[in-house]
Amino acid sequence: MRPFDPQLLRAAPAARRPVVALAVVGVLQGVATIATAFALTAVVLAVVKGMPVGRPGAWLAGLFALRAALSWTSERVSAWAGSRVSAALREQLLAAWLRADADRRPDPSHAVALAAQGTSSVEPYVAKYLPALVTAAVVPPLAIATLAVVDWPSALIVVLTVPLLPVFAALIGASTRDATQRRWQALSALSGHFLDVMRGLPTLVGYGRATRQVETISSVSQRHRRTTMETLRLAFLSSAALELLATISVAMVAVTVGIRLSHGSVALGTGLVAILLAPEAYWPIRRVGAEFHAAADGAEALADIQGHLATGTGSEVAAAGAGRDDAARRLAASLARPATVVASGLTYTYPGTTVPVLDGVSLTAGPGLTVLTGPSGTGKTTLLEVLAGIRVPQAGTLSTPAAHLVSQRPFLTADTVRSNLALGTAAGQDACWQALRDVGLDGVVAAMPQGLDTRIGDDGFGLSAGQRARLVLARATLSEATVVLLDEPTAHLDPESAGIAHEAIRTLAARRCVVAVSHRPELVAAADAHVHLEQGRTTHSDSRQDREAQQ
Ligand SMILES: Nc1ncnc2c1ncn2[C@@H]1O[C@H](COP(=O)(O)OP(=O)(O)OP(=O)(O)O)[C@@H](O)[C@H]1O
The missing domain is CATH 3.40.50.300 (P-loop containing nucleotide triphosphate hydrolases)
Known part of the structure; x- marks a missing residue:
């Protein structure tokens, strides 16, 4: 799976506006989070110095309210974008199959799996993964740039450790791709077999062979269960690995700030901002890693859907x-x-x-x-x-x-x-x-x-x-x-x-x-x-x- 496939926006024009809207909301969330670090530091400094906290407190409350509003908007737009894109893809697929001649139409069981679960699995890809990807491209550089201005040693630690996250994510992603392909094949086999059994049930009952199918369906279902568990195991492992890496990196910033604070070589305000800002450079990348697993099925299905949309356009059909x-x-x-x-x-x-x-x-x-x-x-x-x-x-x-x-x-x-x-x-x-x-x-x-x-x-x-x-x-x-x-x-x-x-x-x-x-x-x-x-x-x-x- 490529991090981002521009084919999606071509295959599903309905995805363009929601994806842009989600990206904008993601960036605003990042900016609001950085601003929150400054507001929170101002409140802490006011308390420590015994100054009135009214003004910084109001800023902090306002920023929390803004982040809540942005988070609500992001969830709403995500749900809308996901259903809009999957419905558009389903419609395009059916139209392409109707246009195509019988030889180019997929096997019914594969068509059912693709039009039902396939298009639905594109929803997390569009609604969660793509916005996370945009946020990851914008927020960490913003956080690092701010950190470089406020406290360059902390920025240096982040710059040295942050690339480890995408490297780890890419390594885990390579095995996820194979596991997802196996899962997708198992799902197609399961729906195909189930469809065949349902179609032939009267004949199977007539010949007294219906109960045998229980075993076959059970073994096909078990294969699907195993491949699903394999994907889930990978998802949990990769989340844990990225989480650990990010936590250690933030701890390194916190420890160095603490040491410098005790030596008096850094101001309390600067140290606090650095500690609060450092996680903002990691979480968007961690989120991409987490959403990647939910989206991997969608990317696999999307590649399949694009293949069908490309062959169902009918140019060769007319030429025939x-x-x-x-x-x-x-x-x-x-x-x-x-x-x-x-x-x-x-x-x-x-x-x-x-x-x-x-x-x-x-x-x-x-x-x-x-x-x-x-x-x-x-x-x-x-x-x-x-x-x-x-x-x-x-x-x-x-x-x-x-x-x-x-x-x-x-x-x-x-x-x-x-x-x-x-x-x-x-x-x-x-x-x-x-x-x-x-x-x-x-x-x-x-x-x-x-x-x-x-x-x-x-x-x-x-x-x-x-x-x-x-x-x-x-x-x-x-x-x-x-x-x-x-x-x-x-x-x-x-x-x-x-x-x-x-x-x-x-x-x-x-x-x-x-x-x-x-x-x-x-x-x-x-x-x-x-x-x-x-x-x-x-x-x-x-x-x-x-x-x-x-x-
Ligand atoms: N999807 C297919 N793939 C490959 N061969 C096929 C396919 N469908 C039909 N055939 C073959 O094409 C030949 C003609 O089939 P068709 O169904 O057109 O015959 P028909 O004259 O209508 O037969 P009937 O009178 O029994 O309905 C048969 O030998 C059949 O095995």
Whole structure:
């Protein structure tokens, strides 16, 4: 971890003002502390000499009040700055991942760890460590300069001992960096494993292997606990070491002042100011050492976040020829474009593999229904994802307006039926009911306790697989996109429900360009065009007219 990474201020512009404000408050606190040393000395001298303490006492009280106010301000600004920066980074991360194609998105467990704990761990870095760093750069030189004017021998001792603190801190910091990296990896592994287990819990329970996971989660948690304790041990050790060093250094100043006082070679006032000022040269550096450990996680996470923000900017994505753009702008532009998909020579190879899944696929789909068939694993889903702009082909050209993709594993949030239906559109009550009627789900939703306002669980929990499939189909009918891509939309439905859904798909295709992957012969028969894929290539395509002519 570098002491300060200017990338932060570039990555999170929201951090600039709070960091500057915290730095100013830190410097004012330092100046007030130095002034307090003089005021306190004046009070002590007044008492010793039997003079009135009213004036110096008032100064001292005023300075204490100022320091309390500055301390309160610093805490408030810190809390505000931390939450502002972490929220801004979280927003930027999500926006970058949404812009990026599927191959550049991180693994979900890593994404969860980074967007949740990662961005939160940047808070102490911004709110505590950076202001401490600025204070450490300003206050010690100020204290030493004042000390040099007041009592140069004390200043000399401080100048000779103060560099030991950053040297020690840097030595300890090197091992902290490795420990923090290990801790961060352990945390990612823990959240990833936990997510996998939660996802696969029904299957694990079904096969009677759920209890085995307790052991695995326990060992992953233990690894995280060990790495956390290792980091904490280092933090306590380094604080103790810096504390000891600073105390010995201050003691050296105090002892020499004491000896000179007893010899009468220094005035009481000067000696007192020197003793009170000496700690001010050390504490800001000690504070940096203490905050460094709390901030180390944040610095590690910040480096990771910056990597994701840099790769998610999309410059290469646009250059790859798929013409993907910001989703909202694309949707707006798409409404003005004809509902036609034209793909030519699309070639796509998954990262880490060598054999292309799509090998020069060409396809033209206009308004109406185009059904895509082909054996399992031949690349149909991949093709839909390329058409939707989620994956970027390595070769070929694609021209399409913004598309609404209904995947095989539909995405449903833990929210009301209404918000799951209207996701991203301004569909009202009537439109929602009409969409539900189109897919034959109106009776089911009407029978729910709160109708459209009934909450469904995460991932559609509480609905059958067929109901989920129809709900996302209803959502597609509400979408404003002129191109709708459906991946096996009726795979989970009984013949009756499939019939209703096919009718809804045909209605949808009357107004838009619908490309559906399906193995249902009745949907293929009803299609305006049929494209067959095999081993990543289009082996056959025909239109309804071709089929009618053949018959
Ligand atoms: N993330 C991935 N990384 C590497 N290979 C993948 C990935 N996803 C899919 N594949 C491979 O790409 C090939 C095509 O997969 P795809 O899901 O597109 O096939 P499909 O035709 O839709 O199959 P199905 O009809 O069974 O849904 C498969 O051989 C699959 O193993």
